[in-house]
Amino acid sequence: MFLNKIKVFSANSIFxxxxxxxxxxxxxxxxxxxxxxxxxxxxxxxxxxxxxxRLLGIDAPELRQLCFKDTIDAxxxxxxxxxxxxxxxxxxxxxxxxxxxxxxxDRYKRILGLCKFSCVLGDADCAKFSLxxxxxxxxxxxxxxxxxxxxxxxxxxxxNNKLGIWAGEFEEPENWRKNN
Numbered sequence: 001m002f003l004n005k006i007k008v009f010s011a012n013s014i015f016x017x018x019x020x021x022x023x024x025x026x027x028x029x030x031x032x033x034x035x036x037x038x039x040x041x042x043x044x045x046x047x048x049x050x051x052x053x054r055l056l057g058i059d060a061p062e063l064r065q066l067c068f069k070d071t072i073d074a075x076x077x078x079x080x081x082x083x084x085x086x087x088x089x090x091x092x093x094x095x096x097x098x099x100x101x102x103x104x105x106d107r108y109k110r111i112l113g114l115c116k117f118s119c120v121l122g123d124a125d126c127a128k129f130s131l132x133x134x135x136x137x138x139x140x141x142x143x144x145x146x147x148x149x150x151x152x153x154x155x156x157x158x159x160n161n162k163l164g165i166w167a168g169e170f171e172e173p174e175n176w177r178k179n180n
């Protein structure tokens with residue numbers, strides 16, 4: 001009789017623990033939203049209300065990263081492609097309210113977000129491109145294939161049109177971070 005009570009107690013305990021774990025997994029997959037005025041920290045990161053947001057699925061050149069391109073006057077001229085990437089994102093979102101959807105944080109506790117303009121009802125062109133898509137399609141970030149294949153067509157379009165970093169030579173940001 002005593003062993004039966006222990007078995008029932010153990011089974012109930014395991015059941016309760018499983019329910020708790022399942023609820024936490026489901027809760028972590030809920031889509032959360034953060035919105036407000038954004039501060040650009042680099043070509044693939046912003047801050048809203050002091051919360052760091054990494055644009056999901058893209059990888060932009062680092063702020064100190066150099067890229068190379070030919071100019072009218074010289075061949076293989078270096079330029080601060082990471083700074084330019086940051087400036088392009090700043091110019092794109094200047095004065096606009098941003099809304100980001102997310103489910104997860106990265107290993108640095110940053111929000112991994114899909115971000116776009118907060119639109120007024122009826123403004124069909126407002127959110128045509130997410131910030132994520134814009135940065136890849138304009139050639140100022142790469143599709144971060146390691147984490148998402150969502151922006152591969154946009155990257156191909158930028159590459160074919162020699163936009164941004166595709167106008168010259170560059171080291172992929174992930175490799176640049178490893179080497180510097």
